[in-house]
Amino acid sequence: MRVLAGRSVAVRLAASAVFWSCGILLVAGIILTTLYRQATERSFDERLLVYANDLAADLVAANETDQRAVGGLGDPRFNIPLSGWYWQVARLGTPLRDANASRSLLGNTMPALADPAPGARFGEIRKDYAAGPEDRLVRMIERDIDLGEDGRVIVRVAGPADEISAAQSRFAVALLVTFTLLGAALGLSTLFQIRFGLKPLAGLRAAVGDVRRGRADRIEGRYPGDIAPLADELNLLLDANSEILERARTQVGNLAHALKTPLSVIVNEADHSDDDLSIRVREQADIMRDQVEYYLNRARAAALAGTLGSATEVRPVLEALVRTFEKIYRDRGLAIEDVPADGLRFRGERQDLEEMVGNLVDNACKWANARVRVGAALERAGDRLVLCVTVDDDGPGVPEGRRAEAVRRGRRLDETKPGSGLGLSIVSDLAGIYGGDLSLGAAPLGGARASLRLPGDGPAGRDAAPRVAT
Amino acid sequence: MRLLLVEDDRNLNRQIAAALADAGYAVDKAFDGQEGQFLGETEPYDAVILDLGLPAIDGVSILTNWRRDGRKMPVLILTARDRWSDKVQGFDAGADDYLAKPFHMEELLARIRALLRRATGHATSELVSGSVRLDTRSGRVSVDGTPIKLTSHEYRLLSYLMHHSGRIVSRGELTEHLYDQDFDRDSNTIEVFVGRLRKKLGVELIQTVRGLGYLVEAGSPQAA
Numbered sequence: 001m002r003v004l005a006g007r008s009v010a011v012r013l014a015a016s017a018v019f020w021s022c023g024i025l026l027v028a029g030i031i032l033t034t035l036y037r038q039a040t041e042r043s044f045d046e047r048l049l050v051y052a053n054d055l056a057a058d059l060v061a062a063n064e065t066d067q068r069a070v071g072g073l074g075d076p077r078f079n080i081p082l083s084g085w086y087w088q089v090a091r092l093g094t095p096l097r098d099a100n101a102s103r104s105l106l107g108n109t110m111p112a113l114a115d116p117a118p119g120a121r122f123g124e125i126r127k128d129y130a131a132g133p134e135d136r137l138v139r140m141i142e143r144d145i146d147l148g149e150d151g152r153v154i155v156r157v158a159g160p161a162d163e164i165s166a167a168q169s170r171f172a173v174a175l176l177v178t179f180t181l182l183g184a185a186l187g188l189s190t191l192f193q194i195r196f197g198l199k200p201l202a203g204l205r206a207a208v209g210d211v212r213r214g215r216a217d218r219i220e221g222r223y224p225g226d227i228a229p230l231a232d233e234l235n236l237l238l239d240a241n242s243e244i245l246e247r248a249r250t251q252v253g254n255l256a257h258a259l260k261t262p263l264s265v266i267v268n269e270a271d272h273s274d275d276d277l278s279i280r281v282r283e284q285a286d287i288m289r290d291q292v293e294y295y296l297n298r299a300r301a302a303a304l305a306g307t308l309g310s311a312t313e314v315r316p317v318l319e320a321l322v323r324t325f326e327k328i329y330r331d332r333g334l335a336i337e338d339v340p341a342d343g344l345r346f347r348g349e350r351q352d353l354e355e356m357v358g359n360l361v362d363n364a365c366k367w368a369n370a371r372v373r374v375g376a377a378l379e380r381a382g383d384r385l386v387l388c389v390t391v392d393d394d395g396p397g398v399p400e401g402r403r404a405e406a407v408r409r410g411r412r413l414d415e416t417k418p419g420s421g422l423g424l425s426i427v428s429d430l431a432g433i434y435g436g437d438l439s440l441g442a443a444p445l446g447g448a449r450a451s452l453r454l455p456g457d458g459p460a461g462r463d464a465a466p467r468v469a470t
Numbered sequence: 471m472r473l474l475l476v477e478d479d480r481n482l483n484r485q486i487a488a489a490l491a492d493a494g495y496a497v498d499k500a501f502d503g504q505e506g507q508f509l510g511e512t513e514p515y516d517a518v519i520l521d522l523g524l525p526a527i528d529g530v531s532i533l534t535n536w537r538r539d540g541r542k543m544p545v546l547i548l549t550a551r552d553r554w555s556d557k558v559q560g561f562d563a564g565a566d567d568y569l570a571k572p573f574h575m576e577e578l579l580a581r582i583r584a585l586l587r588r589a590t591g592h593a594t595s596e597l598v599s600g601s602v603r604l605d606t607r608s609g610r611v612s613v614d615g616t617p618i619k620l621t622s623h624e625y626r627l628l629s630y631l632m633h634h635s636g637r638i639v640s641r642g643e644l645t646e647h648l649y650d651q652d653f654d655r656d657s658n659t660i661e662v663f664v665g666r667l668r669k670k671l672g673v674e675l676i677q678t679v680r681g682l683g684y685l686v687e688a689g690s691p692q693a694a
Contacts, residue, residue, distance in 0.1 A: 253551060257523045260550035263572040265481045268489070271575055289572050321554065324561040328568070331584065351555040358554025 009201070010194050017190040025179050036171045040164050041139070045127050048141045051075070051157045052125075055087055056145050059153060078102040082133055084160025086110055092144065092152040108133040110156045113142045122146065129161055137161040200224050204231060211238065213347065213457065215311060252299045259292050297426050311457055312350040314341050314376050314387065321358055322374065329365045334372055336365070341376035345457040346387050348434050353454075356430050356438075359423040360391040360450045367395030371445055378456050386436075387456025392443030403440035427452065471586055471630055472496040472647045474518040476506030476532070477548065478525055486519065486548075489575045490582070494609055494625045496650040503527030510536050514646050515543045516630075517585050519578070522549035522560065530563045537564035544585040548578070583607065590633040597632040599689035602675050604632050611671075618670055623648070627663050631676060636688035638679050 007015075054073055077085040081104055088101040088110045101110070111130045125143050132138035140158035147153055200223050210216040211234075218238055219231045263285060270281040318338040325336050346353045357374065364372045373392045378385055398406055407428045427450075428438045436454035443449035473495045477483040483499055490497045498513065500506035503524035510518060510532065522529035533545055544566040549556065552570035560568050566588075567581050583595060583606045597604045601614045609625060611618045620628065626648045631639060641660050648660075664684065668676055677685045 253523075256552075257550040260571040261479045261482055265479070265485060267572050268482075268485045268575050285572065320558045320562065324554075324558045327561050327566070331588075351553060354555040354558060355553055358557070362554075 010198055013194045013197075014190065017194075018187070021183060021186045021190070025183055029175055029179055032175060033168070033172055037164075037168050040167050040171075044139055044159060044164055045141060048127075048139065048157045048159055049125065051087060052141055052143050052155050055089060055155050055157065056143070059089060059145065059155070060147065073102075078104050080104055081106045082136075084132065084136060084138060084162075085158070086132065086138070087155070087157045089153055089155050092154055105133065110140070110158060112156075113140060130158070132158060132160075139164060200227055207231070208234065213311065217242075217310075248299075252296060255299075256292070256296050260289075263289060263292070297429065310347075310349055312346045312348065312353050314344040314346055314353070314389070317346075317350060317353050317357065318374050318376065321354065321361055324358075325361055325365055325372075328362075332365075333370070334365055334368055335370060336361070336372045337374070339373065339375035343458065344376050344378055344387060347455040347457050352430055352434070356427045356452055356454075357389055357391065359427045360389075360438075360452065363423055364391045364393035364395070364448070364450070367447060368393035369395060369447075373443075373445060378458060385456045385458065387454045389452040389454070390443075391450045391452075392445045393447040394443070394445040395447035397442060397446070397448045398440050406440055407438050424450075471516040471626065471633070472498070472514070472650065473582070474498050474500065474506070474509055474513070474515045476500045476503070476510075476518065476524065476529070477521045478502055478523070479521075485575070486578065489579065491622075493579050493582075494622055494629060495582075496626065496648055496653070498650045498652075503529070503532055507532045507535060509651070510541060510543075511539065513651065514643075516589070516647060517582055518543055518545045519548050519582070520545055520565075522547060522551055522556070530559060533560070533563045533565060544589045546578075546581055546585055548573070580607070586633060592633065597629075597635070599632055599635050599675060599686050601673055602628075602632070602671060602689075604629060613671055613673055620667070620670065623663055624667050624670070627660070628667055628671075631684060631686045635686045638683045638685045640683035643683070 051073055058073075073087065075085065077083045078087060079102070083104045086102050086105050088105065090100070110132065113126050113128050113130060123144055123146070125141055127139070127141045129137055130140050132140075137160075138158040139161045140156060142154060142156045145153050145155055203221060204219065204223060204227060207216065207219045207221060211219065218235050221231075222228075223231050266281060267285045267289075270278040270285065272278070315338075318341065322336050322338045325334075329336070361372060361374060371394045373390075375390045375392075377388050379388055380386070407424050424438065431438050431452055431454060434454050436452065439451050439453075441449045441451060471494075473490055475483060475486055475490065475497055477486060477499075478501050480501065483501060487497045487499050498509055498515070500509055503526040505526075506520065506524065507527055509515075520529045520533060524532075529547060529549065533547075536543075536545075545564065546567040546569060547560045547565045548569050548571065549560075550571045557568050566585055569578060569581055587593075587595060587606065595606045597606065603612050604610075606629070611620055611625070611628060627644065630644065630647055644660050664676055664678075675686055677687075679685050
C-alpha cells in the first residue's frame, strides 16, 4: 500500500476495491470450475457405470448360455466405428484379442488402466482418463467381476473425454461472462459508494477553500457524525485565529494611544519655549513620533501575517475614502473621483486596503492642483487574479529616476509638504506582506500615478473577466 | 466663541484648554465620554474637540448620538488612532475634521479657526466689517489700519459678533457662547462689554436692535 501513500482517498478506496473484487472473483471462478468439472465427471462416470453394470448383468446371464451373446447395451453409439463410445469384456489372464468388445472399437483394444493399488478390494471400480483408439482421449471405467466357476472377467466401458471438456468450456465461458458483468456492476457500485461516501469531505474541502479565499468566515453546512467534529475543530481554530488577531489589533491601538498622548503633552510643553532644552526635546519627540509610527505599523502588519484570508469589496472602500478626502481637503476645492469598480474584491482585510489606498490618495491630494482620480481593475497574472488600484493626480509628478527611491521606507522627496514621510513606505510594506507591490509612474492627468498591485478576486466567487485599468 | 473639549488625559486636557483660552475661546472641559456627551447635548457650543478613546462612552458613539439628535456643531476628532479606517469611521460618524496625536498646538488652533470660519460661512481667516478688521489667526483687531488693544472678553464678544455678522445676536446667545459653564453669568456684563467695545473701536459697528439684541453688518471680506 506504500504506492498509494499520498494519493487521494478516492484513489485508495478504488484501488483497494478493485484489488479485492478481482481476487475474490478469481478464487470463486477457480473453485466453481473445479466443482463443475468434478460434477461433470461424476455424472459421466455414473452413465459409464450404468453401462458397465448392464454388461456385467449380460455377462452373468450369458455365462449360463453363450458367452458370445454378451454386449447389446442398446446404445447405437457403441456400434458407430470409432465413436469414442467403447466397451470391452475380457477374461482375466487371457489375451485381449479374445475379449468381447463393442463394434465401435473396430478390432482395436482398449487400454488397461493402471494396476489397482495394493490393498484395493476386488470388484472396486477404477476410473480415469486414457488414450483410446487413434489416440483419442477417453474417460474410462474398469471393473473386475467374479463369475464363480467361470473365473473372473474385467469389464471396461469408455466414452469420449471431449464431451466432458466441451461442457466444461461452455461452463467456463458462461462463468467468464457472468463474472465480467458482476465485476463491472461491482466497479460501478464502488464508484458510486466512493462518490457518495466522500461527498461530505468534498463539501468540507470547498468550505475550507471558501474560508481561505475570504468568501466565508466559518465552515458552514451540516456534516455526518464522523467528520462533523473536524468541521467544529476548524471553526474553533478560525475563531481562535480571529480572536488573536483582534486582540493584537486592540493591543496595538492601545499602545498607540498610550504612547502618543504623552508624546503630545511633551511636544506641546516644549512648544512654549525656544531654549536649547525645548529645541532638543522637540527634535527627539519628532524622532520618537516617527519611530512609534514605524514600529506600530510593523506590529499591525505582523498581526496580519499568518491570518486566514478575508475578502473586501473594493468599491465601498474607495467611496468611503473619497467621501473622507472631500471633507479633509474641501478648502482646496479638489475634484476627487472614484472610477466605479463593481464587484471587485481585495483578498485581505478592509482596514489594510483603507490604509494603503488612504495613504496614496492623501499623498495625491497633497500634490494635486485640482484633480485626483482613484481607479481599480482586475487583471489575470497566470492563474492568479490581481487587483490593480491606481491613484492619479494632476500635480508636478515624480521624476522617473526618483520613483523607486520614493517608495522606500521613511523617504520623503519634498520636505515642504506635511507628513512624516512614512506614507508611501507603509503602503509598500503592507502591499509586500500581501505579496503585492507599489510602483510610481506618470498619470494621464499629468501628475504622478501610484499603482498598487494586490491579490484580487472577482464578483462573489466568480472570476471576473479581466478589465483594463483606467 | 465657546468650545467643548473632551479629552481623558488630564495633562493634555489642561494644555489644550490653556491654549484655547489664550486664543480667546471660552472652554468647557470633559474628562470622560458620559460627561462629554451630556455637555454636547445640553450646551450650545461653537465647536467641539473630541478624543476617540474615552472612558464610559467612546468618541465615535458620542458623535453618532449627537448627529442623530440633530446637534450640528462642528466637531474635530483628536485621537491617537490615525489609521485611515479610523478616520473614515470618524468622518462617517459626522466629524468635520480629524487630527492625529501627537500634534502641534498651532495646528490644532488653525484647524479650530477653520472649523469656526466654515461653520459661520466665512472664506478667509480675516473678518471684515466696514473699517473694522479682525484677524482670527493673530487675534489682532484694527480700525482703518490702526491696531486696537482689546481684553480677552472684549475680543471674544467682537469675534462672535463678527463671525455672525449680518444676523441679530441676542444677549442670551452671547452669554451662552462667550462664557464657559463655570463662569458666573450675568447678562448685564454683556452690556458693559458692548459699551467698552464701542468706545475702543470708535466707529458705529455694533448696532442695538431694541428688544432683540445686537447686529454687526456683514462687510465684504478681503483675502487674508
